[in-house]
Amino acid sequence: MAYTTFEIKKYRIALFSSGAKVNLYDIGGVNIGNLYFRPESEALPAAYSDEQGIYRLYFHRSELRDVVDMLRNEAPAYLHVWDLGGNNTHLSTGREPVGEGEWAVDGRR
Numbered sequence: 001m002a003y004t005t006f007e008i009k010k011y012r013i014a015l016f017s018s019g020a021k022v023n024l025y026d027i028g029g030v031n032i033g034n035l036y037f038r039p040e041s042e043a044l045p046a047a048y049s050d051e052q053g054i055y056r057l058y059f060h061r062s063e064l065r066d067v068v069d070m071l072r073n074e075a076p077a078y079l080h081v082w083d084l085g086g087n088n089t090h091l092s093t094g095r096e097p098v099g100e101g102e103w104a105v106d107g108r109r
Contacts, residue, residue: 002083
């Protein structure tokens with residue numbers, strides 16, 4: 001199997017002076033992945049599964065806002081793990097209609 005897919009149901013953010021970390025949880029509250037946000041000057045390691053089976057993905061700090069925005073505003077959101085090596089493990093949303101846009105509280109665009 002090339003991909004294993006987990007639906008992300010909850011997340012937790014921790015900000016550090018040197019970067020940030022986002023923990024991802026499935027429907028059962030199990031920590032399925034950790035996202036690490038590092039300075040732009042650092043080369044990022046490939047994604048991997050640690051000794052506890054938690055997937056680790058690395059991003060530059062400039063991507064933190066986009067990732068948090070996706071987790072906060074999109075549903076469903078998924079963690080896709082590429083089982084065949086390389087660095088194709090990634091986050092995604094579910095399919096959404098083109099031009100869906102954002103709605104105001106009163107129901108108008």
